[in-house]
Amino acid sequence: MDVAKLESWLEENGEPKYRAAQIRQAVFKDHVSSYDEIATLPPALRQRLSRELPILSVSQDRLEISRDGRARKAVLRLADGRLIETVLLKPSPARLTTCISSQVGCAIRCSFCATGLMGFARSLSAEEIADQVLFWRQHIGCHGIEGSLTNVVYMGMGEPFNAYDAVAESLRRLTDQRQFAMAARRISVSTSGVAPKIARFGREFPQINLALSLHAAEDGLRAPLVPLNKAYPLKALAQALRDYLKATNRKIFLEYVMLQGRNDSPQNARALVRFAKSCGPLPLLHVNLIAYNAAVPGHAATPEPEIRRFQAALLKEGLAVTLRQNLGRDIHGACGQLLVSESQNVAAPAGRGAGAGSEGVR
Ligand code: SF4
Known part of the structure; x- marks a missing residue:
């Protein structure tokens, strides 16, 4: 959640300034994991944000x-x-x-x-x-x-x-x-x-x-x-x-x-x-x-x-x-033990979504 990025996205998309405060409150205080949980946002805005600016x-x-x-x-x-x-x-x-x-x-x-x-x-x-x-x-x-x-x-x-x-x-x-x-x-x-x-x-x-x-x-x-x-x-x-x-x-x-x-x-x-x-x-x-x-x-x-x-x-x-x-x-979560094996840790080819940026936690 990059607040500066969020604010400029909202401005570019003609949204009122108070939307940023509503989203900040939901993300940082209420710890929502999806825009769908932010009832104060119109449904169309929730969908666009989910697609374009994942939490x-x-x-x-x-x-x-x-x-x-x-x-x-x-x-x-x-x-x-x-x-x-x-x-x-x-x-x-x-x-x-x-x-x-x-x-x-x-x-x-x-x-x-x-x-x-x-x-x-x-x-x-x-x-x-x-x-x-x-x-x-x-x-x-x-x-x-x-x-x-x-x-x-x-x-x-x-x-x-x-x-x-x-x-x-x-x-x-x-x-x-x-x-x-x-x-x-x-x-x-x-x-x-x-x-x-x-x-x-x-x-x-x-x-x-x-x-x-x-x-x-x-x-x-x-x-x-x-x-x-x-x-x-x-x-x-x-x-x-x-x-x-x-x-x-x-x-x-x-x-x-x-x-x-x-x-x-x-x-x-x-x-x-x-x-x-x-x-x-x-x-x-x-x-x-x-x-x-x-x-x-x-x-x-x-x-x-x-x-x-x-x-x-x-x-x-x-x-x-x-x-x-x-x-x-x-x-293997203690000091000095963190490791992701080389075969797993490769960047996805450019342009291919790797699944990151999804909302929510399981
Ligand atoms: S190798 Fe890097 S991560 Fe590991 S102890 Fe040294 S500085 Fe820290």
Whole structure:
């Protein structure tokens, strides 16, 4: 739902201005999934809009629900036929969080991440990014799921800062009171470390949370895990985080996936504390430890007792540390597991509708 596109379509078609407000109310507040549900619109207008300007730019291809019912993963088809994944999580009874994608695949190719194996196809548009949130709002309404969608994390497929302009525009839409009206403080963007964009993001979106996918705090160890480290080593990242803190004075989240025998030793914990101290005051840094979800051969999860020991070592040095809840493992919807196979993920030939842009959710 691109409001600017909708408004110009209505104007070009001689419709009164208040139609846009009626449609915005129905889509963003009532979460209708079809123009047919908007009783205030004349039937002929509903039909034309359904044909020419579908509410969603994405359509559901598949949906999986975890055994415990706390995670849902949707494979969404884009207008060009390509596929992305997006996840809805229920970390607590009242709270629903969606993890959304910013690109089809990812060029960063982190060694432990399934999305990295896909390679990179293209970045999403602002509309395709924001429509993942709209998709889940409709889904929650249609399926009577308890709770409301309060949090959005840009931690799905892709590196958000490699699609900076589209991500920035999607953030403006999500926080626009006339559209999604989401609280900026409940939105988080995660980067693998595109240093030049970090300070810019702080200046442009000081209320939105920043997470850095750190995973190792020594260059020699981080570069094989997160190849972007070669372009932006830890020294450059620490400088970018200092600039970010100066601009926002807001807490930064350091994400750290625990890989057995790779980054989980006491020495690795000490390096992490040193890195955090080089970025800014420790109360402004928060470490999220993530138990590794089997995604790529050659990597194994650190056993939980060792994760606890690692956590204790960080706590002792004054760092705030939490263990991230791992939801949706059984449907491959957890951190690092999002993947659409190459054979499925091809663009439709030009001019052939691929099914995307259909209204509604199933
Ligand atoms: S972890 Fe993030 S940045 Fe790295 S390959 Fe996966 S999607 Fe890309």
